[in-house]
Amino acid sequence: MSYYFRNKTLKSKKRERTRSALIDSAISEIAVNGFNNLSIKEVAQSAGLANGTFYNHFDTLDELIKQAVAAVAREIVEDIAISITGINNGLERMILSTEKAIQKLVAEPEWGTIFVGAWHNFPEHSQDAIRFLQADLRKAKRQKLVPVKVTRLLEDQIVTVILLGVATLIRQGDKTKIRLETHVAILKLLGIDPERAAELIQSTFSKHG
Amino acid sequence: MSYYFRNKTLKSKKRERTRSALIDSAISEIAVNGFNNLSIKEVAQSAGLANGTFYNHFDTLDELIKQAVAAVAREIVEDIAISITGINNGLERMILSTEKAIQKLVAEPEWGTIFVGAWHNFPEHSQDAIRFLQADLRKAKRQKLVPVKVTRLLEDQIVTVILLGVATLIRQGDKTKIRLETHVAILKLLGIDPERAAELIQSTFSKHG
Amino acid sequence: MSYYFRNKTLKSKKRERTRSALIDSAISEIAVNGFNNLSIKEVAQSAGLANGTFYNHFDTLDELIKQAVAAVAREIVEDIAISITGINNGLERMILSTEKAIQKLVAEPEWGTIFVGAWHNFPEHSQDAIRFLQADLRKAKRQKLVPVKVTRLLEDQIVTVILLGVATLIRQGDKTKIRLETHVAILKLLGIDPERAAELIQSTFSKHG
Amino acid sequence: MSYYFRNKTLKSKKRERTRSALIDSAISEIAVNGFNNLSIKEVAQSAGLANGTFYNHFDTLDELIKQAVAAVAREIVEDIAISITGINNGLERMILSTEKAIQKLVAEPEWGTIFVGAWHNFPEHSQDAIRFLQADLRKAKRQKLVPVKVTRLLEDQIVTVILLGVATLIRQGDKTKIRLETHVAILKLLGIDPERAAELIQSTFSKHG
DNA sequence: GATGAATGAGTATTCATTCAT
DNA sequence: AATGAATGAATACTCATTCAT
Numbered sequence: 001m002s003y004y005f006r007n008k009t010l011k012s013k014k015r016e017r018t019r020s021a022l023i024d025s026a027i028s029e030i031a032v033n034g035f036n037n038l039s040i041k042e043v044a045q046s047a048g049l050a051n052g053t054f055y056n057h058f059d060t061l062d063e064l065i066k067q068a069v070a071a072v073a074r075e076i077v078e079d080i081a082i083s084i085t086g087i088n089n090g091l092e093r094m095i096l097s098t099e100k101a102i103q104k105l106v107a108e109p110e111w112g113t114i115f116v117g118a119w120h121n122f123p124e125h126s127q128d129a130i131r132f133l134q135a136d137l138r139k140a141k142r143q144k145l146v147p148v149k150v151t152r153l154l155e156d157q158i159v160t161v162i163l164l165g166v167a168t169l170i171r172q173g174d175k176t177k178i179r180l181e182t183h184v185a186i187l188k189l190l191g192i193d194p195e196r197a198a199e200l201i202q203s204t205f206s207k208h209g
Numbered sequence: 210m211s212y213y214f215r216n217k218t219l220k221s222k223k224r225e226r227t228r229s230a231l232i233d234s235a236i237s238e239i240a241v242n243g244f245n246n247l248s249i250k251e252v253a254q255s256a257g258l259a260n261g262t263f264y265n266h267f268d269t270l271d272e273l274i275k276q277a278v279a280a281v282a283r284e285i286v287e288d289i290a291i292s293i294t295g296i297n298n299g300l301e302r303m304i305l306s307t308e309k310a311i312q313k314l315v316a317e318p319e320w321g322t323i324f325v326g327a328w329h330n331f332p333e334h335s336q337d338a339i340r341f342l343q344a345d346l347r348k349a350k351r352q353k354l355v356p357v358k359v360t361r362l363l364e365d366q367i368v369t370v371i372l373l374g375v376a377t378l379i380r381q382g383d384k385t386k387i388r389l390e391t392h393v394a395i396l397k398l399l400g401i402d403p404e405r406a407a408e409l410i411q412s413t414f415s416k417h418g
Numbered sequence: 419m420s421y422y423f424r425n426k427t428l429k430s431k432k433r434e435r436t437r438s439a440l441i442d443s444a445i446s447e448i449a450v451n452g453f454n455n456l457s458i459k460e461v462a463q464s465a466g467l468a469n470g471t472f473y474n475h476f477d478t479l480d481e482l483i484k485q486a487v488a489a490v491a492r493e494i495v496e497d498i499a500i501s502i503t504g505i506n507n508g509l510e511r512m513i514l515s516t517e518k519a520i521q522k523l524v525a526e527p528e529w530g531t532i533f534v535g536a537w538h539n540f541p542e543h544s545q546d547a548i549r550f551l552q553a554d555l556r557k558a559k560r561q562k563l564v565p566v567k568v569t570r571l572l573e574d575q576i577v578t579v580i581l582l583g584v585a586t587l588i589r590q591g592d593k594t595k596i597r598l599e600t601h602v603a604i605l606k607l608l609g610i611d612p613e614r615a616a617e618l619i620q621s622t623f624s625k626h627g
Numbered sequence: 628m629s630y631y632f633r634n635k636t637l638k639s640k641k642r643e644r645t646r647s648a649l650i651d652s653a654i655s656e657i658a659v660n661g662f663n664n665l666s667i668k669e670v671a672q673s674a675g676l677a678n679g680t681f682y683n684h685f686d687t688l689d690e691l692i693k694q695a696v697a698a699v700a701r702e703i704v705e706d707i708a709i710s711i712t713g714i715n716n717g718l719e720r721m722i723l724s725t726e727k728a729i730q731k732l733v734a735e736p737e738w739g740t741i742f743v744g745a746w747h748n749f750p751e752h753s754q755d756a757i758r759f760l761q762a763d764l765r766k767a768k769r770q771k772l773v774p775v776k777v778t779r780l781l782e783d784q785i786v787t788v789i790l791l792g793v794a795t796l797i798r799q800g801d802k803t804k805i806r807l808e809t810h811v812a813i814l815k816l817l818g819i820d821p822e823r824a825a826e827l828i829q830s831t832f833s834k835h836g
Numbered sequence: 837g838a839t840g841a842a843t844g845a846g847t848a849t850t851c852a853t854t855c856a857t
Numbered sequence: 858a859a860t861g862a863a864t865g866a867a868t869a870c871t872c873a874t875t876c877a878t
Contacts (some may be wrong), residue, residue, distance in 0.1 A: 015861090040847075041846090050864045050865055051847095051849090081865095148852095165362075168362060168365070188400065248872060249874090258838075262839070432877095436841075440828075459869085468841090470843060471843070474840090474842070490859095569808065570794075576786050582783055586780060612774070641858075666852080667852060668851070676859075678852090678860090679853090679854085722857090
């Protein structure tokens with residue numbers, strides 16, 4: 001069970017700490033039992049709280065789930081923003097952000113699980129999380145690095161490929177091969193030749209870390 | 210509400226007809242309310258049966274769902290088999306089967322919805338449905354039509370791209386553009402150049418469509 | 419605890435018998451604890467049923483209460499109708515119906531309690547029960563037996579005086595004095611002289627009692 | 628929402644002011660939602676206080692209700708006492724007190740609603756309020772102005788008739804006709820001829836305002 | 837086989853009450 | 858005194874499951 005948000009608010013007021021405990025707990029429970037076998041009592045208890053306490057902070061489970069997903073997304077986006085600061089090449093930005101997101105979601109598998117699930121079960125909650133992808137794609141397009149037309153469907157194809165990679169990495173353990181295959185798949189979808197894609201990924205990683 | 214399986218068993222014994230009614234009903238209810246807001250009473254009632262009757266045919270809801278998904282898969286696979294009989298080219302077979310599957314799932318959106326959902330919620334129920342894809346992919350590989358290595362992850366990437374296409378077509382209405390974009394994406398994932406991919410799809414459809 | 423409705427439906431189908439048990443039980447529980455300290459579990463248990471059974475018959479407690487009040491009213495009105503058949507004098511009819519109603523409500527004090535309570539807590543549920551009073555009042559008026567104008571407020575005054583009588587008789591035990599005082603009060607409200615009222619009541623009871 | 632008691636204690640100590648705020652708030656909430664859909668948190672919040680504050684002043688909701696009813700009764704009784712000072716005729720005193728009480732309860736409908744409700748739901752809380760009626764009735768009896776015997780039941784009949792009048796006036800708006808009809812009903816119950824009653828009421832009002 | 841009434845465990849929700857601040 | 862977060866018992870409601878007809 002991850003104590004990420006609890007630790008982040010150790011110095012805050014009690015109200016905020018309890019709220020974080022509920023979010024941590026929701027993430028863990030969802031990761032274990034899925035979105036639909038979740039109960040308020042369970043979430044509260046696994047956070048070390050009475051069931052009634054839940055209602056001091058959220059009105060419904062969906063509200064909590066939504067805020068949990070949003071909190072995770074915010075953390076990841078923040079991290080990504082830092083990792084691509086100063087890089088100008090759109091494709092490199094996209095490769096590095098994707099890599100960062102995958103790393104985060106696999107390193108905290110509970111985050112990965114909830115994030116993948118949210119995409120399929122509550123698409124409306126996770127739209128925010130793809131904005132950074134869209135931005136870098138447009139930049140790459142303007143820089144003439146993307147030979148194909150970028151449609152909404154293509155963006156969604158890329159996201160599902162990323163999430164499939166995350167799910168696979170969580171299930172099978174972190175394997176470089178799968179990470180690379182995911183990056184290559186994204187570039188293939190963008191119309192880049194597989195071999196060129198592999199080189200691009202290598203060079204990006206050796207340049208930026 | 211689709212009466213597909215009910216109609217298919219009109220001449221069968223009562224037991225079989227009741228079973229079909231429950232499967233049709235489950236598919237409809239799932240398409241409307243999702244996999245998780247489903248109740249036995251609801252399924253039975255919408256099939257025109259008493260709740261107790263359910264237990265004469267299935268032990269649990271999951272059992273019914275599994276069999277419903279399997280029944281849908283069986284129908285589609287049957288249809289696909291017919292549509293590619295006599296075709297030898299592995300890629301053409303794959304394009305045509307994919308097209309056939311998409312057509313079916315979009316024409317009966319309830320089937321599409323349940324199928325897409327099953328893939329994410331009950332992965333174990335839908336593995337059967339990708340065997341035909343694997344067979345044709347191997348054939349195409351042997352025929353040297355696929356430049357990249359075919360891994361399990363690649364197969365899954367293709368499936369998610371297909372299901373994303375189906376979901377999009379159901380949501381936005383059937384649009385040729387989205388169907389084509391899905392076929393192109395699959396071929397891109399197989400390492401085929403986008404322009405070459407578009408030609409291949411065109412020629413396949415004009416030959417066999 | 420009264421088994422009135424249960425006994426009345428001993429020969430009916432199970433569904434009907436269970437419904438009657440819930441109504442009997444509701445009446446008893448309300449008589450003991452009032453309208454507001456009533457719980458579904460309590461009603462069901464005191465009827466010898468599981469809480470879930472309640473929902474096979476009623477949607478809400480209010481629905482059950484309403485139907486219980488209506489059932490009681492129906493029984494009483496039926497009884498009253500029999501007891502005044504063939505009597506033509508409006509005032510005599512009114513005196514006898516009132517007497518009958520009081521007798522019933524006091525003989526089954528649970529009915530009395532729920533009826534008095536319903537008048538104050540759910541006025542909309544008990545309007546039916548005063549129609550017979552209105553009819554006889556109008557008849558008496560046409561027969562020139564009522565010197566004052568009959569308004570809606572006057573009717574309500576009469577009802578509250580009757581219900582006060584019932585409540586008092588239940589609390590203090592059945593006493594002829596209180597019954598007479600109630601009848602006299604009604605006639606006084608109708609503008610009849612107290613002494614004349616007492617005679618009228620006596621003669622009515624000796625004629626038809 | 629009435630600020631009656633809050634305003635009355637503006638100059639008092641904080642403890643007293645908070646207490647008044649809770650009483651005002653209870654009266655308003657009861658008038659709106661009835662006696663039974665009342666919660667401590669609701670009362671406290673509508674008084675602009677935290678729920679915990681309630682317990683610094685009252686032990687239970689019933690305690691607060693009782694004191695609220697008593698406070699209202701006290702105000703009214705005080706007013707009545709002033710309005711009949713110096714009048715000797717028992718019947719006139721009774722008519723004027725009744726009139727005063729009705730005026731007050733209708734002018735502050737929240738008071739009227741709570742008062743009528745208290746009579747039926749908490750009879751023990753409102754007994755104080757009828758002492759003034761009893762006193763004047765005895766005086767009138769001694770003065771040979773009341774032809775009938777005055778029993779406890781008769782007193783209760785008078786009270787219910789008054790409260791019915793108040794409830795009707797609140798519901799339908801203040802109408803002279805209903806006020807008069809209520810006074811006449813009381814005098815009829817006391818054995819006074821309806822026409823004589825009407826005159827008596829007129830003369831009392833013209834004499835004493 | 838089909839029916840549908842009854843069951844009771846499980847879950848959401850409310851709310852009086854406590855208590856640390 | 859006042860605050861308001863936390864508590865947990867009480868209650869409403871749902872629903873898979875059983876079983877007599």
